Amino acid sequence: MGLHEVHTRSRFFFVRCFYELRTRKRMGKWLLPESLADILPAEARRIEELRRLLLDLYRTYGYELVMPPLVEYLDSLLSGSGGDLDLHTFKLVDQLSGRSLGIRADMTPQVMRIDAHLLNRAGVTRLCYYGSVLHTRPRGLWATREPLQIGAEIYGHAGPEADVEVMRLALESVARAGVADYRIDLSHLGVVRALLEADPAAAARADEIFGLLRDKDTPGLAALAPALRADTAAALQALPGLYGDADVIERARGLLPALPQIAAALDTLASLARALDVEVGIDLADVRSFHYHTGIVFAIYCDAWPNAVVRGGRYDDVGRDFGRARPATGFSLDLRELAGLLPPAVASSAVRAPWGTDPELAKAVDALRAAGQIVVQSLPGHEPDEQEYVCDRELVLRDGAWQVVLLAPAAPSSPH
Missing domain, CATH: 3.40.50 (Rossmann fold)
Known part of the structure; x- marks a missing residue:
C-alpha cells in the first residue's frame, strides 16, 4: 500500500459507510449485493467511448486483441498466480464435467495461457484485452467487485525496453482518457527477494514480512528483528521509509546491503525513471502481488482517487505452468474506475x-x-x-x- 493510499483511506472509509447505510434504507429489496452496481446510460456511454479509444490506441502500438472466456477450469485460471488470486476468485462446479470452475478475477493469466499454449510464437507477442472480471471482495476503497478490465501485455522480451513501452502506454492511456494530475510509482521486487535469499530466517517468514511491508508496519518489522540477521532487519525496517521521488534510489544504496541483486534492481529503477517524461515516485516497500510479479512493478495514481488507477509490472517465466516460460510484462486498469475520474459526460x-x-x-x-x-x-x-x-x-x-x-x-x- 503506497502512502498516497494510507493518507486517504480513513477519510474515504467514513464517507463510504454513510453512503451505503443511506442507500440500503432507500432501496430496500432492490439493493444489489455490496460493491456491485448497475451502469446507467451516461456512464455506460462514457465507458464504451473509453474502451474504443484505448483499444484503438493499443492497436497503433501493434497490440492484438484477444477475448478469453469468463469462466475456466480453476486449476488453469489460478496457474502462475502464486495463490494471489485464490481468495478473490468465485468458485463453482461444472455440471458437465464435475470439475471446479472459477469466474476470472484477473484476465492476465488467461492472456498468458493464450500466448504460451495457443499462439506459441517464437518472437515478441503484443496482446491486449478487455472484459468483466469478478472479485469475491473489493480490492480497494470504493472499488467495485465487477471491474471492467482492460490491459496490454508484451511477451518474449526480457530487456527494459519492454517495461518502458508498457509504462509509456499505461501513462498514455490515462492521459488520452482525459485524467489530469497523475503520477507513476515504481518499485522492484528484486530488492526484497535479495534480502530474503540472503537470510534463511527471513525467507521462512516471507508471507509475514510481505504483509508487514504492504501495511508499512515498521513497528511490526522491528518486532521481527531478533529472529533475523542484523543487516536484514535494518534493511526491512528501512524499506517503508524509502518512498518519494527518484532521489530515494540513491538513499537506498546507502541504507540497504551491498548485494549484487539489490544494486542491479536499483540501477534498473534509475534507468526507467530517466526514461519516463512524467513525475516518478519510488516505493521500495510495494510488494503487492509478490508471488506473481518477478521484477519491476508500477502503479499510476491520480489525486482524485485513493486507489491505484493502473497497476502493472514484470512477471517473467510465470507461463511455465502452461508449458512455456517466457519473459512478460504488462498492465491493466478498470474502465469503470477510470471513467469515474472524469468530469460528468456532456449530453x-x-x-x-x-x-x-x-x-x-x-x-x-x-x-x-x-x-x-x-x-x-x-x-x-x-x-x-x-x-x-x-x-x-x-x-x-x-x-x-x-x-x-x-x-x-x-x-x-x-x-x-
Whole structure:
C-alpha cells in the first residue's frame, strides 16, 4: 500500500459507510449485493467511448486483441498466480464435467495461457484485452467487485525496453482518457527477494514480512528483528521509509546491503525513471502481488482517487505452468474506475424527428444516421424524453422536403 493510499483511506472509509447505510434504507429489496452496481446510460456511454479509444490506441502500438472466456477450469485460471488470486476468485462446479470452475478475477493469466499454449510464437507477442472480471471482495476503497478490465501485455522480451513501452502506454492511456494530475510509482521486487535469499530466517517468514511491508508496519518489522540477521532487519525496517521521488534510489544504496541483486534492481529503477517524461515516485516497500510479479512493478495514481488507477509490472517465466516460460510484462486498469475520474459526460446533441410512414422521411432519417447523427423519433402520444440526448435540431417538412432546422433554446424555468 503506497502512502498516497494510507493518507486517504480513513477519510474515504467514513464517507463510504454513510453512503451505503443511506442507500440500503432507500432501496430496500432492490439493493444489489455490496460493491456491485448497475451502469446507467451516461456512464455506460462514457465507458464504451473509453474502451474504443484505448483499444484503438493499443492497436497503433501493434497490440492484438484477444477475448478469453469468463469462466475456466480453476486449476488453469489460478496457474502462475502464486495463490494471489485464490481468495478473490468465485468458485463453482461444472455440471458437465464435475470439475471446479472459477469466474476470472484477473484476465492476465488467461492472456498468458493464450500466448504460451495457443499462439506459441517464437518472437515478441503484443496482446491486449478487455472484459468483466469478478472479485469475491473489493480490492480497494470504493472499488467495485465487477471491474471492467482492460490491459496490454508484451511477451518474449526480457530487456527494459519492454517495461518502458508498457509504462509509456499505461501513462498514455490515462492521459488520452482525459485524467489530469497523475503520477507513476515504481518499485522492484528484486530488492526484497535479495534480502530474503540472503537470510534463511527471513525467507521462512516471507508471507509475514510481505504483509508487514504492504501495511508499512515498521513497528511490526522491528518486532521481527531478533529472529533475523542484523543487516536484514535494518534493511526491512528501512524499506517503508524509502518512498518519494527518484532521489530515494540513491538513499537506498546507502541504507540497504551491498548485494549484487539489490544494486542491479536499483540501477534498473534509475534507468526507467530517466526514461519516463512524467513525475516518478519510488516505493521500495510495494510488494503487492509478490508471488506473481518477478521484477519491476508500477502503479499510476491520480489525486482524485485513493486507489491505484493502473497497476502493472514484470512477471517473467510465470507461463511455465502452461508449458512455456517466457519473459512478460504488462498492465491493466478498470474502465469503470477510470471513467469515474472524469468530469460528468456532456449530453449529446440529437435531431428530433416525427414518427411516420412517409418513405422520404425514412430516407432523411437514414441519411442522417448514416452520417453519424443521433436521430430520436417521437413515438405517437409521447413527448421525447431528453436525458442522455439534447434535441437541439428538428427534422421538419418544408416546401415538400424534409429539412433539419435549429430549435430555439429552452427558456429558463421561473423560480418558485
